[in-house]
């Protein structure tokens with residue numbers, strides 16, 4: 001199908017020299033797949049999909065379809081080994097192509113298998129969850145989990161294209177929307193502007209555009225990419241403190257409200273800007289209060305384990321200049337702000 005035959009959609013280019021690629025966003029954009037396969041020159045394609053077979057269009061070349069399962073439990077090295085064995089049995093070469101179709105766990109693990117097989121074979125992502133569309137499938141970070149922790153083994157491997165087909169979201173369970181909206185709400189404070197009231201595909205487009213611009217400036221996470229962790233320091237601590245009963249998007253949402261309050265307590269922003277954090281998070285129907293249970297001291301202990309915490313407690317915090325990574329935030333202030341946060345009963 002030619003691009004012009006598609007319903008209107010938006011294309012954002014991630015410009016990274018010879019690793020540049022388009023992210024197409026809109027209803028039906030998965031139908032660009034055969035054109036992308038033809039343009040790649042691949043003679044064979046392996047499709048690894050957590051969605052039903054009919055979710056992925058015909059590729060136009062000899063294709064092996066592998067069934068995957070979304071979820072952290074399958075985001076492992078042994079899944080990657082299984083995939084690579086199947087690629088080898090199918091005689092996939094370095095000039096062929098892998099296609100992932102699924103949530104962020106599937107795009108992460110298939111992306112990692114593609115990065116490793118023959119030291120790198122091209123991959124196209126078809127993200128099917130809102131979180132995978134606004135975040136996981138764009139930017140080239142791929143990884144799997146170890147029993148010791150999440151995303152401990154991975155590689156940077158930029159895809160050849162990303163097809164964020166909003167039609168996939170029609171079947172997304174209600175609770176999964178929270179994870180995506182947590183990341184969209186965070187974008188408000190990292191330079192994407194006010195996305196409230198925009199149609200969903202425009203919210204996805206603006207979030208992808210913001211992520212793309214950050215990745216273009218800092219592909220390998222040595223600086224600006226920290227901004228993507230806005231709200232995540234407390235968010236990750238809340239996920240762990242609640243044994244993951246609190247979902248990622250919920251943690252990021254409460255973490256975003258907290259980041260606004262902490263920035264105000266440190267004199268970096270005024271009360272109105274701090275209140276905007278709560279308004280934006282509430283707008284997306286996300287939680288704004290701490291869950292019952294974890295104490296401020298427990299949360300501080302978990303936040304000290306954050307990967308950004310190389311110098312005391314570290315947070316990405318707003319300021320008149322925009323958001324910045326702030327190290328050595330005094331524990332006393334963090335505890336006071338946590339104590340003052342509303343709690344869910």
Ligand SMILES: NC(=O)c1ccc[n+]([C@@H]2O[C@H](COP(=O)([O-])OP(=O)(O)OC[C@H]3O[C@@H](n4cnc5c(N)ncnc54)[C@H](O)[C@@H]3O)[C@@H](O)[C@H]2O)c1
Nearest residue numbers: 070071103104105106128129131132135136141168171172
């Ligand atoms: N690489 C990155 O830069 C990056 C960034 C953010 C998150 N991530 C990773 O993304 C993962 C989380 O992604 P996720 O939230 O998509 O989780 P997921 O892959 O587990 O999917 C969440 C759930 O939604 C279901 N689902 C997905 N699409 C569906 C659809 N269209 N219809 C019905 N059900 C559907 C899945 O089966 C699963 O139950 C984490 O492992 C995280 O580490 C990676």
